[in-house]
Amino acid sequence: MTDSTDLFLVLCAALWGAATGAFLPRAAYRFAVGPDDPWRDTCPQGHAFTRAAGRSGRAEGRSARTTGSTGPATGIGRVTGWTGTATGWTGTATGWIGTATGWIGRARCGQCTPDMALHGPGAVRFSVATAAVCALLAAATGTRPELGVWLLLAPLAVLLVRTDFVVRRLPDVLTLPLAAAAALLLGVAALLPEHAGSWPTALLGGLALSAAYFVMFLISPDGMGFGDVKLALVLGVALGWYGWGTLFLGTFAGFLFGGLYGLGLVVLRGAGRRTAIPFGPFLLGGALVGLLIGAWAA
Known part of the structure; x- marks a missing residue:
């Protein structure tokens, strides 16, 4: 590839990451609950999240189009009818925009006061993080077909990182x-x-890594959660795609990052050996x- 093609690919991947990252805050708010709690579908005040604005806009659109259809009996009525129809389509478009907006950014409650209507994390940090991950993957992978797989998986991986850090849970x-x-x-x-x-090799890698983590879970349930065992399935498949060397490298890097984080907690906060840390983000x-190095070397 030429330098301009490389740059264009990385830019497109970054834009994809930024766009998909904007949809993550609402899901992050829903998943930020304890292990025994159901996923959130209400705001802290108990109001159910709705997309009432979108439905209202579409209802107004249908009403206006109905009014418009009764107009063409006279010339003036015809003009009024077309105006009503146009207003109806505008209302419908506004409704769909309202519905789409309900899925982007922070969780929004339509029944709370404006100063209390938004809940959960903002979209900017998700968009920036996902854009950075996607851009790095594009730079390392190039135009090979597996890049599409990495770009589809990356946003959910970012969501998993945030969820595990906040509530130590991998749904x-x-x-x-x-x-x-x-x-x-x-x-x-x-x-x-x-x-x-x-x-x-990717399939075998997923099975092998998950089996290894399961053994560690049986030996030390406090050190390796069962959510990490299930996460190992996707990590092993992705890393195994580029071979066993990449699988070992990515796994070692995850344990290294987790160990350094734990050491930092001991030094800076006086944490003990039994202090629980979220391991999923480091994995x-x-x-x-591992993927970046494996893709670059492939």
Whole structure:
């Protein structure tokens, strides 16, 4: 590839990451609950989240179009009818925009006062983080078909990092579908020309890493959570795509990052050996390092 093609690819990947990252805050708010609690579907005051603005706009649109359809009996009525119809389509468009806006950015409660209506993290940090991850993956992978897989998985990986850091939880509704999606999509990538990985090794890598983490979970449940075991499925599949060396490198990097973080807690905050830390973010960070090096060297 030429330098201009490389730059364009990285820019497109960054824009994709920024756009998809803007959809994560609402999900992050829903998933930020304890292990035994259901996912949030209300604001702290108990109001259910709705997209009433979008539905209202579409209802107004239908009403205006109905009024417009009764107008063409006279010339003036015809003008009024077309005006009503146009207003109806405008109302409908506004409704759809309102609905789309309800999915972007922070969780929004329509029943709370304006100063209390927004809940959860802002969208900027998610967009920046996801854009950076996607840009790095694009720079390392280039135009190979597996890049599409990495770009699809990256936003949910960022969501997992935030969720585990906040509540030390890796939701099954994210980790298990991610593993299945990674295996399926890499299988498709393996059928395309110019791919740089091995699908059988990816599948074996997922099984091997998950089995190894499961053994560590049985030995020390306090040190390795079962959510980490399920996360290992997708990490092993992704890292195994570029071979066993990449799998070992990404796994080692994850443990190294987690160990350095734990050491920092001991030095700076006086944490003890039994202090619980979220391990998932470091496993994901190590996997990112492994993927970048594996893709670059492939």
